[in-house]
Amino acid sequence: MSTEVIRLAVIIGSVREGRFGPTVTEWFVSEAEPREDITVDVIDLADVPLSLAGPVREPSAEMAEALDRVSPRIDRADAFVVVTPEYNHSFPAALKNAIDWHLTQWRAKPVGFVSYGGFSGGLRAIEQLRLVFGELHAVTVRDCVSFHGGAAAFDDNGRPNDVAGSDAAAKTLLDQLAWWALALKEARTKRPYAS
Numbered sequence: 001m002s003t004e005v006i007r008l009a010v011i012i013g014s015v016r017e018g019r020f021g022p023t024v025t026e027w028f029v030s031e032a033e034p035r036e037d038i039t040v041d042v043i044d045l046a047d048v049p050l051s052l053a054g055p056v057r058e059p060s061a062e063m064a065e066a067l068d069r070v071s072p073r074i075d076r077a078d079a080f081v082v083v084t085p086e087y088n089h090s091f092p093a094a095l096k097n098a099i100d101w102h103l104t105q106w107r108a109k110p111v112g113f114v115s116y117g118g119f120s121g122g123l124r125a126i127e128q129l130r131l132v133f134g135e136l137h138a139v140t141v142r143d144c145v146s147f148h149g150g151a152a153a154f155d156d157n158g159r160p161n162d163v164a165g166s167d168a169a170a171k172t173l174l175d176q177l178a179w180w181a182l183a184l185k186e187a188r189t190k191r192p193y194a195s
């Protein structure tokens with residue numbers, strides 16, 4: 001039996017200069033890409049500056065161009081992993097802005113989280129994001145990957161210090177996401193989601 005492949009969009013939630021997000025993302029993608037049941041599309045929000053004044057019914061030409069680059073990819077995805085730091089016990093404003101610009105694309109799809117930060121490892125950002133994605137009819141998966149201490153949890157090669165623990169956490173998250181992604185994709189195909 002052939003493996004059904006799900007399309008996973010990995011979203012880099014921090015956009016500031018000198019951010020650590022890409023390092024965490026690169027590691028996570030290196031865990032996901034070898035799997036036969038997943039293809040990965042990395043969406044870097046730093047590449048799609050969306051106006052904080054949006055969303056609007058008629059976006060400017062600049063916003064329309066930015067949306068053209070990102071919205072179809074969110075729409076196409078069967079599942080999401082949001083890579084988020086913790087800012088003031090929550091998630092970055094740029095991440096919330098990108099979520100707010102998209103109303104329907106998350107519906108009846110699973111969302112998983114990879115977080116990093118100081119003492120709490122970004123867990124407070126994750127718990128708040130669960131509320132946001134619930135409002136958007138998405139399903140957040142229980143298990144997550146969380147790095148306490150942020151950059152200090154990684155070595156100079158951008159690999160987690162705790163290789164075994166991190167790999168196991170990534171596998172659990174990806175297994176859960178793949179299950180939900182397939183289950184919800186089959187359900188959406190059979191019956192349009194009643195939102």
Ligand SMILES: Cc1cc2nc3c(=O)[nH]c(=O)nc-3n(C[C@H](O)[C@H](O)[C@H](O)COP(=O)(O)O)c2cc1C
Nearest residue numbers: 014019020021085086087088089117118119120150
């Ligand atoms: C504006 C701001 C607020 C932060 N607030 C928290 C916080 O409340 N809790 C925490 O554990 N870390 C906090 N941090 C530390 C970040 O989570 C940590 O530096 C992380 O690596 C930032 O991600 P980035 O480099 O990808 O932007 C904060 C960092 C910034 C820039």
